[in-house]
Amino acid sequence: MPGRAAMRRTLYLMWKELLELRRDPRLLNIVVLAPVLQLLLLGYAATTDVRNVPVVVADADRSAASRRLIEQFNESPYFTVTHVVTTVDQITPYLERGTAWMALDIPAGYGEKLGAGQPQTVQVVADGSDSNSATVGLGYATSLVAAYAQRLIAARSPAAARAGLDPRIRIWFNPRLESRDFMVPGVLALLLVVVTAIMSSMAIVRERELGTLEQLNVTPLGRGELILGKLVPYAAIGLVDVVLVIAVALLWFQVPLRGSLALLMALTLVYLLTALGLGLFVSTISDTQQQAMMTAMFFFLMPMIYLSGFVFPIENMPRVIQALTYLIPLRYYLVIVRGIFLKGVGLETLWPQAAALAVWGVGILVLAVARSSKRIA
Amino acid sequence: MKKALAVGRKEFRQIVRDRRTLSVLLVVPILFLLLFGYALNWDVRHVRLAVDDQDHTTQSRDLVSAFVDSDYFDLVGAVRQDQIRGLMNRGDVRAVLVIPSGTGRRLLAGRTAPIQVLINGDDANTATTVMGYAQALLNGLSTEYRLARYPVTGRPPVTVEPRIWYNPELRSALFLVPGLIAYIAMLTAVISTALSVVREKELGTMEQVRMAPLGTLSYVTGKSLPYFLVSMISSLGIVVVAMWLFDLPMRGSWPLLVLAIALFLAGGLGLGLLVSTVSDSQQVAFQIAALVSFMPTLLLSGFIFPIASMPVWLQVTTYVVPARYFLVVLRGIVLKGVGLPIVWPDMLALVAFAGVVLGLAAVRLRREWA
Numbered sequence: 098m099p100g101r102a103a104m105r106r107t108l109y110l111m112w113k114e115l116l117e118l119r120r121d122p123r124l125l126n127i128v129v130l131a132p133v134l135q136l137l138l139l140g141y142a143a144t145t146d147v148r149n150v151p152v153v154v155a156d157a158d159r160s161a162a163s164r165r166l167i168e169q170f171n172e173s174p175y176f177t178v179t180h181v182v183t184t185v186d187q188i189t190p191y192l193e194r195g196t197a198w199m200a201l202d203i204p205a206g207y208g209e210k211l212g213a214g215q216p217q218t219v220q221v222v223a224d225g226s227d228s229n230s231a232t233v234g235l236g237y238a239t240s241l242v243a244a245y246a247q248r249l250i251a252a253r254s255p256a257a258a259r260a261g262l263d264p265r266i267r268i269w270f271n272p273r274l275e276s277r278d279f280m281v282p283g284v285l286a287l288l289l290v291v292v293t294a295i296m297s298s299m300a301i302v303r304e305r306e307l308g309t310l311e312q313l314n315v316t317p318l319g320r321g322e323l324i325l326g327k328l329v330p331y332a333a334i335g336l337v338d339v340v341l342v343i344a345v346a347l348l349w350f351q352v353p354l355r356g357s358l359a360l361l362m363a364l365t366l367v368y369l370l371t372a373l374g375l376g377l378f379v380s381t382i383s384d385t386q387q388q389a390m391m392t393a394m395f396f397f398l399m400p401m402i403y404l405s406g407f408v409f410p411i412e413n414m415p416r417v418i419q420a421l422t423y424l425i426p427l428r429y430y431l432v433i434v435r436g437i438f439l440k441g442v443g444l445e446t447l448w449p450q451a452a453a454l455a456v457w458g459v460g461i462l463v464l465a466v467a468r469s470s471k472r473i474a
Numbered sequence: 475m476k477k478a479l480a481v482g483r484k485e486f487r488q489i490v491r492d493r494r495t496l497s498v499l500l501v502v503p504i505l506f507l508l509l510f511g512y513a514l515n516w517d518v519r520h521v522r523l524a525v526d527d528q529d530h531t532t533q534s535r536d537l538v539s540a541f542v543d544s545d546y547f548d549l550v551g552a553v554r555q556d557q558i559r560g561l562m563n564r565g566d567v568r569a570v571l572v573i574p575s576g577t578g579r580r581l582l583a584g585r586t587a588p589i590q591v592l593i594n595g596d597d598a599n600t601a602t603t604v605m606g607y608a609q610a611l612l613n614g615l616s617t618e619y620r621l622a623r624y625p626v627t628g629r630p631p632v633t634v635e636p637r638i639w640y641n642p643e644l645r646s647a648l649f650l651v652p653g654l655i656a657y658i659a660m661l662t663a664v665i666s667t668a669l670s671v672v673r674e675k676e677l678g679t680m681e682q683v684r685m686a687p688l689g690t691l692s693y694v695t696g697k698s699l700p701y702f703l704v705s706m707i708s709s710l711g712i713v714v715v716a717m718w719l720f721d722l723p724m725r726g727s728w729p730l731l732v733l734a735i736a737l738f739l740a741g742g743l744g745l746g747l748l749v750s751t752v753s754d755s756q757q758v759a760f761q762i763a764a765l766v767s768f769m770p771t772l773l774l775s776g777f778i779f780p781i782a783s784m785p786v787w788l789q790v791t792t793y794v795v796p797a798r799y800f801l802v803v804l805r806g807i808v809l810k811g812v813g814l815p816i817v818w819p820d821m822l823a824l825v826a827f828a829g830v831v832l833g834l835a836a837v838r839l840r841r842e843w844a
Contacts (some may be wrong), residue, residue, distance in 0.1 A: 121754075123753070127762060127765070139773045139774070142773040142774050142779055144779055145599035145780075146598060147602070149782045149783065166632070190816070192639060193806065194812075216629050216631055218632075219632060220635045220637055221635070223638050224640060225644050225649075226640045226641055226649060226805040227649060228646055229778075231641075231644060233603060236602070236603065236605075236606030236609075236610070238636070239610060239636065243610075243613045243630070243634075246631055246632045246633065256584070256627075260623050261586065261587070261617070262588075262589050262615055262616040263586045263588045263616075265588050265591070267590065267591070267593070268592075268593050268601055269562055269594055271598055276598035292761070295761055299756060299757040306673075307676065383494075386669065386673065386756040386757070387673065390669055394764075395502045396502070398768075400506075400509075403510055412520065412522075415512055415513065432565075439596050
């Protein structure tokens with residue numbers, strides 16, 4: 098029976114791959130342990146929260162009122178007043194060196210005029226070379242001073258303070274606005290694709306470079322069997338990775354899992370196959386491992402990281418590029434993993450993403466098989 | 475030195491012959507700059523907003539138009555209370571403005587009118603920005619209503635005048651360029667060097683190299699020189715293209731910039747060599763190199779995620795990530811126009827990093843060759 102023979106051939110290839118992996122314990126260690134260690138480390142790093150912004154204050158007034166204003170900044174979790182100087186010119190070196198990201202400039206006569214009922218303006222300078230922190234920091238500073246002004250009005254005239262709107266802002270899904278719960282699933286997705294795609298991108302080109310692909314060619318092994326035989330052992334390792342990183346996310350970072358674990362695992366498996374397929378595809382279109390590395394890193398991993406919505410929201414991108422992001426499998430998986438973790442949604446909401454991911458995975462595997470056939474024949 | 479040049483020439487010929495690698499190294503970084511320079515930004519605009527207006531008065535309509543006219547929010551439509559959850563779950567709207575009935579009456583009577591804004595917080599960064607917008611809008615309106623009634627006592631005694639230095643329009647291309655250079659230099663330097671050395675081990679040509687009358691030092695210099703040059707060209711290419719297309723101001727001195735890139739690349743090459751001494755196959759080398767360069771440069775350098783917000787133990791860890799210093803130096807030279815008097819501590823750190831990894835790599839290589 099041809100089917101059975103094919104199965105046996107594929108199994109032999111898998112066996113060979115596993116033997117090779119066993120012989121190279123370092124690869125196995127790295128591939129299994131590194132993602133866990135990296136997630137432990139990077140899960141803490143990947144936070145876009147802006148906290149403890151170092152602020153230098155130019156207090157030209159040196160009055161009780163100016164000290165009260167500085168206190169407002171110091172008491173807020175968002176700012177840390179690191180230095181207090183006297184004139185505006187003195188803030189420049191702090192911002193240039195990057196030891197302060199923001200500067201608060203209180204003009205001379207601030208306290209006196211405030212006491213006399215004259216409205217005062219304080220200047221807040223932000224270092225725009227990190228544009229995100231600058232925007233967020235300025236936002237915090239503006240609302241902090243607005244709230245302080247409100248309290249000053251209330252002290253003077255309670256009736257005036259009562260007039261007006263009272264914004265009550267409620268944040269859903271992530272009330273403490275911790276970016277960690279949002280980023281840890283993202284780092285998980287990123288690590289999985291980096292580790293598995295790198296591993297499999299070397300799989301076939303390695304045999305070509307070492308000359309053993311010729312040997313495989315003279316065996317009756319077919320193209321589909323070659324791809325399958327390479328895919329399954331790596332998928333097995335990838336699966337171990339999946340279990341480990343999800344465990345770290347849940348048990349260590351305690352990212353709330355509001356949706357179904359089974360669904361998460363199932364869709365992660367689809368994603369894993371996509372990543373492996375991508376790597377194998379890269380492997381079939383490269384002549385040397387170095388080429389495979391370049392192709393994988395620059396053409397696939399870099400765009401994936403930046404255009405998938407991992408950190409930079411897709412909705413902020415220009416229309417043309419938004420359309421381009423539909424080509425990126427990580428985009429779909431991010432929606433899935435964040436949806437299941439944070440919103441607890443199920444397949445009824447996520448089916449478009451799941452379908453797109455599956456189509457992507459099957460497509461890239463078919464392409465890999467088709468490409469490898471040309472080289473083998 | 476001659477021997478080193480000979481190895482360098484051989485390596486260079488290999489790179490040139492491999493058209494794809496060369497074009498990837500030289501052209502793709504600039505393509506990325508174009509793509510990312512336009513694509514990536516933090517400015518949150520066009521926030522999809524739904525409105526649940528239970529009041530239906532002039533005042534409530536004023537509120538809605540204040541949001542819509544702000545060009546931060548796009549009105550998706552009016553919703554009822556029970557539709558909100560579905561819309562938020564699917565991500566169809568990011569924010570919902572809820573105006574309770576009685577708002578208009580309260581405002582006219584000079585009483586406090588609570589207004590609710592619901593924001594989807596899954597992306598904490600965007601949510602923070604949206605929250606800032608909403609707060610600023612509502613505060614502004616609130617002041618108007620208060621002033622209409624209490625022209626004197628209702629005036630806010632303190633206001634903020636925000637100023638942004640170095641990148642006043644907060645263009646993301648300006649903030650991306652230093653990060654991209656760090657990223658690309660790190661990748662080419664670390665991964666290419668590691669792979670090119672391990673490749674010789676794997677293909678067995680390492681034996682030939684060892685038998686040749688060639689010292690470790692000349693071999694290593696020769697191996698890394700071509701990658702050094704290619705990375706340098708592509709880094710400077712990024713700066714030039716960014717100046718031309720994105721009006722990147724190059725405010726500091728060019729020699730200092732070249733020196734900083736050279737120091738950073740030296741560290742990267744050293745790291746690559748070090749990786750090559752601990753791996754026997756390119757597969758392993760690629761994994762290790764990606765894990766020590768790719769991820770830390772992205773996540774621990776302060777490029778995207780501010781270091782000050784990390785836990786203290788992790789902040790300490792970032793001191794061993796060379797990209798951290800490199801970013802400070804680059805942003806300093808390019809955007810702030812500062813010189814050595816300001817950036818010397820970070821330059822020194824780059825020197826130290828390069829020295830340590832190159833030394834370690836030399837020790838390990840010598841042991842391997844002995």
